[in-house]
Amino acid sequence: MIQISVKSTEVRNQRGTAKASGKPYDMNFQTVWAHTSDRNGNPNPYPEKVEVVLEKNDQGQALFYPLGEYTLSPSSIYVDRGGNLTISPKLVQLKPKAASAA
Numbered sequence: 001m002i003q004i005s006v007k008s009t010e011v012r013n014q015r016g017t018a019k020a021s022g023k024p025y026d027m028n029f030q031t032v033w034a035h036t037s038d039r040n041g042n043p044n045p046y047p048e049k050v051e052v053v054l055e056k057n058d059q060g061q062a063l064f065y066p067l068g069e070y071t072l073s074p075s076s077i078y079v080d081r082g083g084n085l086t087i088s089p090k091l092v093q094l095k096p097k098a099a100s101a102a
Helices: none
Strands: 003-006 011-017 023-033 046-055 068-072 078-079 085-087 091-093
Touching: none
Parallel strands: none
Antiparallel strands: 003 023, 003 068, 011 023, 023 046, 068 091, 078 085
């Protein structure tokens, strides 16, 4: 399981015109922190900064992730039309750990 920490709800917008198609684009990104491992499966000592592309609601507003701890949804990993394994991060919030009774 890859744990993702969301520490800010700030959204970065990027818009312009695609060089290849000439069509306009408008994308929103949110910075998150991924707790990853090295090639041998050993946890890295610090989370790594990652930007995820955000989906939009019916009014075109970015649907950002609230502060909290997440993991990758199984729908984040798929095979693209070229037959390559691809990741498009979609996050699922982890349930908060129950507070222990003192």
